[in-house]
Amino acid sequence: MIDCDVLIVGGGPSGSSLAWALRDSGLDVQLLDKHVFPRDKVCAGWITPEVVSTLRLNLADYAVGRTLQPFHGFRVSRLGGREVHTKDSATPVSFGIRRCEFDYYLLQRSDVTYHECVSVKQLVRDDSGYVIGKRFHTRLLVGAGGHFCPVARSLGAKPGGEETAVVAQETEFLMSPAQAAACKVDARFPELFFCEDLAGYGWVVRKGDYLNVGLGREDKHHLAEHMQSFCEFLKARGKVPYDMGRKFPGHAYLLYPHATRRVVDDHVLLIGDAAGLAYPQSGEGIRPGIESALLAAQIIRRCQGDYSSAALSRYEHRLEERLGRRSQKSVSERLPGWITAFVGSKLLSTRWFVQNIVLNRWFLHAHQPPLTVE
Ligand SMILES: Cc1cc2nc3c(=O)[nH]c(=O)nc-3n(C[C@H](O)[C@H](O)[C@H](O)COP(=O)(O)OP(=O)(O)OC[C@H]3O[C@@H](n4cnc5c(N)ncnc54)[C@H](O)[C@@H]3O)c2cc1C
Secondary structure (H helix, E strand, O other): OEEEEEEEEOOOHHHHHHHHHOOOOOOOEEEEOOOOOOOOOOOOOEEOHHHHHHOOOOHHHHOOOOOOEEEOOOEEEEOOOOOEEOOOOOOOOEEEOOHHHHHHHHHHHHOOEEEOOOOOOOEEEEOOEEEEOOOEEEEEEEEOOOOOOHHHHHOOOOOOOOOOEEEEEEEEEEOOHHHHHHOOOOOOOOEEEEOOOOOEEEEEEEEOOEEEEEEEEOOOOOHHHHHHHHHHHHHHOOOOOOOOOOOOOEEEEEEHHHOOOOOEEOOEEEOHHHHOOEOOOOOOOHHHHHHHHHHHHHHHHHHOOOOOHHHHHHHHHHHHHHHOOOOOOOHHHHOOHHHHHHHHHHHOOOHHHHHHHHHHHHHOOOOOOOOOOO
């Protein structure tokens, strides 16, 4: 039996960031994942400069042998409506990465002992922590296994039950030289297309010769049909190849205000998607996942071995200070759908709104400086 202080379930950006943040803590931290890395992850794959600075990423180092596509602005429209171009910024407003590369890079950089091909199913709490599958014992168990995390389930989460989740489909592929030459998407400007009812949006993001196309909605009905008609729309405009594949892997996750998961209990806490932390308007989950990991690391250090729910509840407070209170309906959510859709369509064709609200506030979260944790 492997015995450790902290066992992290999940080697995505949240799990590996926690391991990285605890690397000099003196604690025996170990991580396990059901996949073998590098593994893929359904994601558009853009990260903001705040992610880069919070993780102290050396972009020159990262770019060696990996895709790193700087974005200098966005193109935004309501599906079929007027396309608005945001300012062409001299410095990148975001970066396109490939999750198979990014996640593996962060995991290796964290220098944590990790165990692959371990799919956690059985969790048993004892007096001093948790026993996982008769192979591991830990004093603190951290659920970083994404939306369907088994640790979150053990705390009562019911993915696919009453939770209101974003459901999404996506594909990322390397274009052939002919496809790349014909593709009308400029790699410097990701394109976003809000659904008519504003329940979600589609995107097409070019990262060098990789093309990432997807659509996510906070409404589980008819996703495949929405995705299909979105692809037809893009094909007709030369933005995606006519002969692109028809397989779109799907995934789900929770937006922070609408998530109701318990995030701490005795000897256990949740970070990242397992805790349901993605930003509401953009669905960006990497930054809040990483921030939750750094906040958790800070509290774990302060706990000095006392992993009672009372001691760990400070983590929950820190999350709330950072991300606000949950379950607060925005003004637009309180309005009838047709008003929201009407006003939304007008606003989405306004350059000021797209630049300042959609891009700077919703997608870049530029109003919130990078998290600093002492
Ligand atoms: C279509 C789509 C597009 C997105 N685009 C973006 C984007 O462009 N930018 C952005 O910031 N966010 C985006 N997101 C959200 C983002 O992908 C997530 O918020 C982010 O991956 C959360 O990271 P995480 O480490 O918490 O979980 P994950 O990245 O999901 O990692 C969880 C890990 O846990 C492992 N695991 C799961 N179950 C078990 C188990 N039982 N046993 C062992 N290991 C297990 C998995 O193998 C995985 O490696 C997107 C999401 C979707 C669905």
